[in-house]
Amino acid sequence: MDIRTYDLVCIGGGGAAILAAVYAASEGKSVALVTKDYPGGGNTRLAVGMTACPGILDNDSADIFSADLLRSGEGINEPAAVKTFAGEAARHVAALEELGPIFRRDSNGIFGPGVVAQIGGHSKPRSIKNLGGGVSLGASLKTALWRYGVTVYSYTAALELLKVQGRVIGLLALDLRTGIFLGLDCCAVLIATGGCGALYYPHTTNSRGAVGDGLALGLKAGAVLWDMEQVQAIPFGLTRPRSMIGALCGEPSTAGPAGRLLDGSGNILIDGGINKMTRAAVTRIMMSAINEGKTDSHGGLLLDLRPNLSLANGEKIYRVIRSNGMFNIIGIAYGIKAYHWEEPWSVMPTYHYQMGGIKVNRHGETGVSGLLAAGEVQAGLHGGNRLGSVALSEIYTVGTRAGIAAGSHNISRNMASISRVDTKGLFRELAKGWKEIFSGKGQHNPERLRANLEGCMWQLAGPVKKEAALLKALEELDRLSAESKNLKINQEKVFNRQILDTVELHLMLPAARALVLSALERKESRGAHLRSEYPAPNDKEFKCHTYIRMSENGSMESGLAPLES
C-alpha cells in the first residue's frame, strides 16, 4: 500500500470538490483530490450551464433571492444557510471567471436583460449561462487544479474514512487502474461526491457514478444526514433506447404553454399549462398513470408539444425553448420529427437532484472533527425543492466557503496524541476487510446485485411512495446486504468494472437504506417527497428535518429534528 500525506483530501470530481481543493490550495495547503472518475466530471459536466446570479440586473437583490429559495423549499430549508448563500452567490459566480469559465454577455459585453433568464420559481430574471455549458465548466475547472498544484488521483475510489479518537485523519482509497490500495494521511477530508440519483439507475439524469457514496462515507464516520427523502424527480426523461432510459429531455417549462400530456392510449392527462406547474406536481400525475399501467409500449406517457406550434407565436416558443439545450438528445433518440415537435415524445419521470444529504454548518463543517462536506451531497440549503439554475451557484459558493474553511481553520494535526498514531497499520487493517470482499470467491455478481438494488429503489421507493412498499424495500435491502458479503468477482487488476461495482454497491446499500428510512419518517407530502397515503403537507408535525445517524455497530437510527436557524 502507498501512503501519502496531505493537509486536505477532497473526494469528488465535480465543481464543489474542485473549488474547495483550489481555494484550500490557494491558502498554501497541500491538497489531494480523489475521484473514481476524472476531474471536471460528475454531474457538473452534465449541467445545462444556467447559473443563478442574484442582483445581476438592477431590480433584484440577495433578499429577494432568499425569499424565493425559502418559498420553494416549503419550510424546511435552513434560513441561515439560505441567507449566507443568497448574500454571497453573486460574488462567487463572478470569481469563477478567474478560473476559466466565461458567461454569455450581450453585444455590449455586459449582462443586459437579453442574456439574463427568468427561470421557473424565481421572481426575477437572474440566471446567466456560461459559454459551452457543463462540459466547458468541467474542462476549465480541471485546469484550475493544475494551476494551484492540487494532486489529482483520477480513477481512484474512496473506500473508507480513517477515524481515530473522534477525528477523521485519513482516507483509504483504491486505484482502479492498478488495483493498488492507497492510504491518504491528512488533517481533514472534504466530501463533495454529489447526488444520489443513480441509486435509481437508469431512471436518472445523473452520471453513472452519482450513487450517494459520499453519504455512506460520511454516515459511517459519524456525520448526520438530513432530509434524505428529498430527491427531486424531473418529469421528462427518455424511455428508449435502453441505454438512454432516464436521460433528461425536459422539465415543465419545456412543455410550453400549450403542450399536453397523454397516456398510452391517447387520453389527455394534462391539457396545457404544464409550464406553470412544479416538477413535483407533474411527476405525481405521471406516476399515478404509470402505476395504473396506462403507458405506451415503452412504459412511458406521451408529451405532445404540437399544440404550441399552432399558436400565433409558436415558432418563437419553439426557438426559445430549444435554445436552452435541454432537449438536444431528442433528435438522436427519437428522430428529427420529434426534435421539431411534430411527433409526441415518450417520457417518464427521472431522478435529477438530491436536496437532502450531510448536515453541515455554513462553513461546510459536519460536526465530526476533520470532516467537511460541500455541494449536492450536503443538506440544508434547498429544503424540499431546488430551484432551476441554483445548483451551479451553490457549488461555487459552498465549495469556495468549505475550501477556505478547510484551508484556514486549525486543521494542522499537531495534537500529540494523534500525530503518534500509526496510520499505516490502521490503513492496513481497513484494507484487510476490503481485500476479503474483493477476493470474490462467492456466489453473487456485484453488477447483478447493484441492478437489483436500483430496481428495488425504483419499484418500491420511487417518485410516489407508500408505507407498505417502503417496508418491503427495507427487507429487500437487508437481503442484498447479506448477499453483498458473498460476491463472485473476476480477479483482473487493471480497470476492473466489477471492482468498481463492488465498491459502489457497498456504499449504495447504506445510502439507499438512509433514503428509505427517511421516507418512512416523513408521513406527509412536501417538496419532492410524495406519499400516496398522505397527499398534503402537515406543518404541525413535519415542518422539520428528518435525520439519520449510524451507531458504532452500524445500525441506523432515524427521526425528526427541528430546524436549527
Added chain:
Amino acid sequence: MTAVKEKLIYVKRFRHDLQEPGWEESFNVPLEEPATVLQALQYVYKNLDPTIAFEYSCRYAKCGICGVEVNGRPILACTAFLKDKETVLAPLSNLPVIRDLVVDRSPLEKLLQDEEIYFKGADLEKSSVYEKAHEGNYFKPVKIPPGLETLLGCFECLCCHAACSKLDPSGRSLAQFAGPYIFLKLAQLNLDPRDRKDRKAQARRLGIEDCSDCRRCYCPQGIPIYRLAIEPLLR
C-alpha cells in the same frame, strides 16, 4: 414491446500484463432495437464477459467520455446505433490503451499542463477581487467574439485526435505535433479576449503548420475544427 434482435460485435481486447498485441473477440448480443453501442457493451459486461473494460458516464452525449472506434470511425458509444451488419469496436487510435476499450488520456492532459494551455485569471483571494458595478454585478465587461461559444462546447471526447491522419504515435512526439484536440484548446484561448498569451506562437511550436495542407479534421459533435480552430491559429 420492442423487438429483440441478435447482433454480432467484435471487440478489440488488450491487456497490459499479457505481452501480446491484443486480440479480437466476438460476441452475439441480443438487443432491443434501436440499440446503441453502449447498450451492447453493457450487455456483454453483465451477461457474457465481466472482464471487458470500457468507460461511460452520462449515457446521452453530454460528457464525452465514451469515445470508441466503431468500424474504424471514432464516435461516442452512447449515440452510435448498431446497424444490421457486424460491428467492430476498437479503442480510440493515437492514444495508449490501458485495457480493452479504455485509453489513457494523460499524455494530452500532461501536455496541456506543461505548456500552460489554460486560462489564468487573477489570483484567488478570500474576498472578491472585483469592483462592484452594482448590487450583485461583480463582472468585468467582456465582448464575446463569434465562434467562442461553439469552440467551448467541445466535450473532449478525443475523437478528433483519434481521427487525425497527421498524428503518428510510433514516430514524432506530441510536443512536435500536438494534434487537433490541443489546437482546439489553443484556439479557445486565442479567441478568449481575457487571455494574454501568444497562442498562435504556441500552436506553431506545437507543429500546427502541418495542418495547412489537410483540412480533414473530424468532430462527432460537428464543431468545424479546421475553420474555427486551425485556420485562425495559422493566420
